[in-house]
Amino acid sequence: GQNIDQPxxxxxxxxxxxxxxxxxxxxxxxxxxxxQQHAGEAPTFLSYNVLDGLEEKGRFSSFLxxxxxxxxxxxxxxxxxxxxxxxxxLYPSGGYNKLIFGxxxxxxxxx
Amino acid sequence: xxxxxxSPRYKIIEKRQSVAFWCNPISGHAxxxxxxxxxxxxxxxxxQFQNNGVVDDSQLPKDRFSAERLKGVDSTLKIQPAKLExxxxxxxxxxxxxxxxxxxxxxxxxxxxx
Numbered sequence: 001g002q003n004i005d006q007p008x009x010x011x012x013x014x015x016x017x018x019x020x021x022x023x024x025x026x027x028x029x030x031x032x033x034x035x036q037q038h039a040g041e042a043p044t045f046l047s048y049n050v051l052d053g054l055e056e057k058g059r060f061s062s063f064l065x066x067x068x069x070x071x072x073x074x075x076x077x078x079x080x081x082x083x084x085x086x087x088x089x090l091y092p093s094g095g096y097n098k099l100i101f102g103x104x105x106x107x108x109x110x111x
Numbered sequence: 112x113x114x115x116x117x118s119p120r121y122k123i124i125e126k127r128q129s130v131a132f133w134c135n136p137i138s139g140h141a142x143x144x145x146x147x148x149x150x151x152x153x154x155x156x157x158x159q160f161q162n163n164g165v166v167d168d169s170q171l172p173k174d175r176f177s178a179e180r181l182k183g184v185d186s187t188l189k190i191q192p193a194k195l196e197x198x199x200x201x202x203x204x205x206x207x208x209x210x211x212x213x214x215x216x217x218x219x220x221x222x223x224x225x
Contacts, residue, residue: 004153033213041218041219042202042216042217042219043154043202043216044216045213045214045215048213087153087154089153098144098156098159098167099144099156100156101146101153101154101155103151103152103153104152104153
């Protein structure tokens, strides 16, 4: 089976940098996603890591270490609109690639 | 490109009643998923279709939930009879091909069982 762990809640200040961690245990692995979900809305895609290393997309970056079962999402120059839940998800290996989600981290950005 | 369409957006029913949700994926997307998201939790996969065939329904409570995807396009998810613990958002998502990276979510159908 798969187990995905994320902190439940985080707070940060507008303009700051925040790192949201995700650890996972799985018997196989085909890639790790980060999704953003605002309250009352559907999840929207942020990033996808298959290989170790850092993927950068504007203010958002995502890092993966497959050997350590660890990923993080880095948000820079925080804005109030970044207040949302951030979901870590992975494709276990084999089969038809169903996406398994963690419980999510609720980020509150304050002035 | 139109996104994943879902209806109804909101539904309130009494326990033991039935409800059905409809999903129309992005045109041409072969894979369709139904997820259940309870407040404060991450989405949980209920069922996955590849074209019109079921490839994973291991977490679908089959005594009360059913889903179909006739003709490999749109899909319906039915709950009968509903329980209080079924109160959740039901998210439909689709993906173009088996090894395509991203899945795309609809806005969800919000169910409250009272």
